[in-house]
Amino acid sequence: MFRVTIVVRADDIDTNGHVRGPAYLAYADHARWSCVQAAGIDPAELTTRRIGPVNLETTVRFHHELRRGEVEVSCVFHWGTGKTSRVVQEFRVPDGTLVAEVSSVSGLLDLDRRRLLPDPGAYWQELASHPELLGLAPKTP
Template sequence: MTFTVSIAVRSYELDTQGHVNGAVYHQYGDHARWECLRAAGVSVDEMLAGGVGPVTLENTIRYHRELRGGDEVKVSCAFRWSGGKTFGVQQRFWRGDGELVAELTSIGGLLDLRERRLLPDPEARWRALATSPEVLGL
């Protein structure tokens, strides 16, 4: 399953050339991942009370086209499960005209907040935290 959220590009997110600043793509990606978790029924308060929190270990962005002020961008979010301590998140960014503008590939994990170590089975923990785990591809 692929989750999608729409975001309006704001003028203060632009660089001097009028393009969306590269760091903003990361912010859009973070926003879409949190919205995806919320849509899956994951409660941040319950997650933190349970002593775990998500961590990003790697992000890679590939740019295809410009994204400029006034554009609306759709950001997808699809979790990929590998059975190890980490999981992948594939995100795509489309302009309102349907043009693919960027792709963000992330590697993440769930951190035990007391031990400061990755949980051995994040897939099982996400499944337990979510009321609609199918939104997370579970």
């Protein structure tokens, strides 16, 4: 499981003193991209191959208020046999309290044909030097 710690920015706080809804989505995106890069994938390589990740659905479940300070965001990828995958992300404050969960369904888009690619995990595995961070089997020598 990949985790990244994010410092809550002052402009992410609403008038009630807690983190605004759109900030959760931004934090989730940041954590997913950090995970992809930690797995050894260069976003420029995606562009070179004319493929790109697309988000098809996002659900946010709020459990507790998130205020100023730090939040740890995890990423757990779930791969199936179709054209999509799911990423489940937990948001936890330093004492371990779960404050929110973000669940996303995504795919890899062929940027020329504008169609989802089959078996996106195979593409991520090929590109990653550490595919295990993406929930994929490590490469065999």
